[in-house]
Amino acid sequence: MTASELPTIYSxxxxxxxxxxxxxxxxxxxxxxxxxxxxxxxxxTTRGDAHETEYLEYESYVPMAEAKMKQxxxxxRERWPVIEGIAVVQRIGKLYPKTPTVLIACTAAHRDTGVFxxxxxxxxxxxxxxxxxxxxxGPNGQEWVEGDYIxxxxx
Amino acid sequence: xxxxxLLFFATIRDRAGVRSMEMDIPADMTIAGLKEKxxxxxxxxxxxxxxxxxxxxxEYAFDEAVVPANAEIGMFPPVSGG
Numbered sequence: 001m002t003a004s005e006l007p008t009i010y011s012x013x014x015x016x017x018x019x020x021x022x023x024x025x026x027x028x029x030x031x032x033x034x035x036x037x038x039x040x041x042x043x044x045t046t047r048g049d050a051h052e053t054e055y056l057e058y059e060s061y062v063p064m065a066e067a068k069m070k071q072x073x074x075x076x077r078e079r080w081p082v083i084e085g086i087a088v089v090q091r092i093g094k095l096y097p098k099t100p101t102v103l104i105a106c107t108a109a110h111r112d113t114g115v116f117x118x119x120x121x122x123x124x125x126x127x128x129x130x131x132x133x134x135x136x137x138g139p140n141g142q143e144w145v146e147g148d149y150i151x152x153x154x155x
Numbered sequence: 156x157x158x159x160x161l162l163f164f165a166t167i168r169d170r171a172g173v174r175s176m177e178m179d180i181p182a183d184m185t186i187a188g189l190k191e192k193x194x195x196x197x198x199x200x201x202x203x204x205x206x207x208x209x210x211x212x213x214e215y216a217f218d219e220a221v222v223p224a225n226a227e228i229g230m231f232p233p234v235s236g237g
Contacts, residue, residue, distance in 0.1 A: 039237050058236070061164055061229050064213035065236075090236055102237050123237065129215075131229070132236025133165035144166045147233035151208065151215040 001028075003077050007085040010069035012060045012132070014093045017100050026085025026107045033111040035119040037104045043097030054137045056145075058092035058101065061131040065090065068130045072122055080118040082108050088122060090132055102126065129155055157182050157224040164231035167207060170199045180222060186211070187218035189228070208233060 007026045023034060041056050069088040076083055085107040095101050104122035108115040128149040135144050156179040163171045180189060186209050194201040209216050210229035222228065 059164060060236070061162065061210075061213075061231065064210060064229060067213055127234070127237045129234065130236050131164065131210075131231060131234050133231065134235050135165075144169075144232070145235040146166070147235040149233055153215070153217055155215055 003081075006077075006083075007087075008070070008073045009085075009087040009089065010066055010073055011088075012062045012065050012069075012090050012092055014091065017089055017091055017103050019100075019103065019105075022087040022089065022103065022105060023107075026087050026105060028084050028107070030109050031084050031107045032109050033113070033115050034105055034107045035111075035115040037102075037119045037123045038100045039102045039123070040100045041095050041097045051140075052138055053097060054139065055094055055096045056101070057094050057135045057137065058090075059133055059135075060090065060092050065131050069126065072125045072130065075125060076106065076118050076122055079121065080106075080108075080114045082113045083115065083118050084108055086118075086122070088126065090126070090130065092132065156180065157184070157222065157226070159222060159224075159226045159228055161228045161230060164229065165235075166232050167200070167203050167230045170203055171197065172199070182224070184222050185218060186216050186220045186222065189222055190218075203230075203232075206232060 045051050073086045083106050087105045089103045091101050104119050106115050106118040160177050162175050190204045194204050207230050211226050
């Protein structure tokens with residue numbers, strides 16, 4: 001199978017992230033392992049600036065975000081050619097503590113193929129270049145969360 | 156003159172007070188020139204211009220890039236998804 005025939009899912013959605021559905025879509029008959037990262041809204045933060053969160057409000061520049069998610073998937077395939085399926089999904093809208101907000105899943109024939117590193121790379125890269133922002137609403141008001149990564153030419 | 160569309164997100168949208176606007180700019184205007192023009196025309200945006208990320212037709216763009224006709228320009232702070 002060539003890379004273009006392998007299942008690659010990338011989307012910004014306002015709907016609940018359905019892990020089972022995504023996993024089924026990126027599992028081939030040759031697949032024996034999946035590494036899945038999902039992030040959720042943290043209600044209580046203790047590391048660093050300790051605070052509580054009532055909810056997060058996410059927004060996105062959707063067409064660019066989906067194009068950049070595809071780019072992240074392409075970069076994963078370039079670095080780990082053994083990866084079979086890739087799913088990159090970001091949920092937007094108003095999201096409450098314990099709710100999954102993002103999911104990166106990579107599948108491969110075996111677990112010792114770099115599949116864990118591939119998923120890790122995917123979430124790190126998403127947080128660098130995919131245009132999504134969140135506003136944090138807590139007991140003391142609201143504040144936009146700003147990242148610190150400045151993309152370079154070609155990214 | 157080139158007609159362009161600007162899209163604002165997150166903090167930049169809050170300061171601009173609108174989600175988008177259209178304008179005509181000189182045909183040879185660069186991203187740096189556009190930022191300068193916006194700082195002058197919209198003083199609320201001036202402070203944002205130092206850290207804003209700019210895109211041309213959904214790709215990241217940098218100060219020296221010339222803005223093409225009918226460009227879709229995105230303006231936003233460093234991303235914070237996940």
